[in-house]
Amino acid sequence: MILISAFSFRAFAADPCELVSGVQEYGITVYWDPLSGIGTLEKNGHQISFRAGDDFTVRDSGNLVSEKAPYIENGVLMADPSFINGASSFFMNSSQEGSYRVGVILIDAGHGGKDNGASATHKIKGKNVTIIEKYITLAIALKLEEYLKKAYPDKRIIMTRRTDKYLKLQDRTEIANSVKLKDNEAAVFVSIHVNASLNKNASGYDVWYLSPGYRRQVLDEKTSVGDKSLDSILNNMMEEEFTTESILMAQNIHDGMKAQIGDKSVSRGLREEEWYVVRNSRMPSVLIETGFLSNPDEGALLSDDAYLQKLAFGIYNGLQAFVTHFERSRGFTGK
Numbered sequence: 565m566i567l568i569s570a571f572s573f574r575a576f577a578a579d580p581c582e583l584v585s586g587v588q589e590y591g592i593t594v595y596w597d598p599l600s601g602i603g604t605l606e607k608n609g610h611q612i613s614f615r616a617g618d619d620f621t622v623r624d625s626g627n628l629v630s631e632k633a634p635y636i637e638n639g640v641l642m643a644d645p646s647f648i649n650g651a652s653s654f655f656m657n658s659s660q661e662g663s664y665r666v667g668v669i670l671i672d673a674g675h676g677g678k679d680n681g682a683s684a685t686h687k688i689k690g691k692n693v694t695i696i697e698k699y700i701t702l703a704i705a706l707k708l709e710e711y712l713k714k715a716y717p718d719k720r721i722i723m724t725r726r727t728d729k730y731l732k733l734q735d736r737t738e739i740a741n742s743v744k745l746k747d748n749e750a751a752v753f754v755s756i757h758v759n760a761s762l763n764k765n766a767s768g769y770d771v772w773y774l775s776p777g778y779r780r781q782v783l784d785e786k787t788s789v790g791d792k793s794l795d796s797i798l799n800n801m802m803e804e805e806f807t808t809e810s811i812l813m814a815q816n817i818h819d820g821m822k823a824q825i826g827d828k829s830v831s832r833g834l835r836e837e838e839w840y841v842v843r844n845s846r847m848p849s850v851l852i853e854t855g856f857l858s859n860p861d862e863g864a865l866l867s868d869d870a871y872l873q874k875l876a877f878g879i880y881n882g883l884q885a886f887v888t889h890f891e892r893s894r895g896f897t898g899k
Contacts, residue, residue: 677730
């Protein structure tokens, strides 16, 4: 997604003009992806999404408006005066109180019950200790839940499991996708895991998001307009938005973990993959690998409650940064 710099604008122009310069005086920011042909206008937490050349736009991720969207002319993104006037009026009349907010944060502690996940036995402080993934993920998730509930008493913090309970992957995404949201609310999904490898030297943490090239269905019955062709376009717009927000959330969480962990472990960076829980969640979602329990040194760290607290606090700080940005700018980031 490209943030386009704005230029000057001659007020009350009667002829079509360049979109960016046309909305600049109203304090509207334009985000434009030339590859997909999808763009977004944003101000005060509200947005208008469009695909160049269409005869409709989408306001605040759901309200379909019949109007001529911006279009490409001689390689330039243009807009008619009627669109610019309508956009400025929409943002002027949209109150800050009605702006989008993260209303629900879902925390998924990987594995559980009969599904132990990865495990390894290491000698720690002279004793053989078996480290099991399902217990580590739950310990981190519970600490994260505690931090989030204290920081956000007005948000719903939902756990896919709070005990040593077995859940199928489908159960986890059904919990996420069945959450009832208000019109101005969004939900985010964070799945916590621990890595393992046959190579005992492998170490480090990483944060995964869904491959941008993967096509998924994110449009639900509430947002559907009942027209297959229009629904397909709406789905693409929402999917593009979720991908952008997932990458931003992954980066924030990675940075939060790095700040807490320091040199105790190494960063493996951001990665993309089509994990089940990520590709089947109809919301911005990430999967966190907190380290390699197969590595003797990192396994010892992952058996230490104080270290798990650092991991949880790092994830919390990342989520807090994402939520703050999302609620200020509707999830879009400038360059």
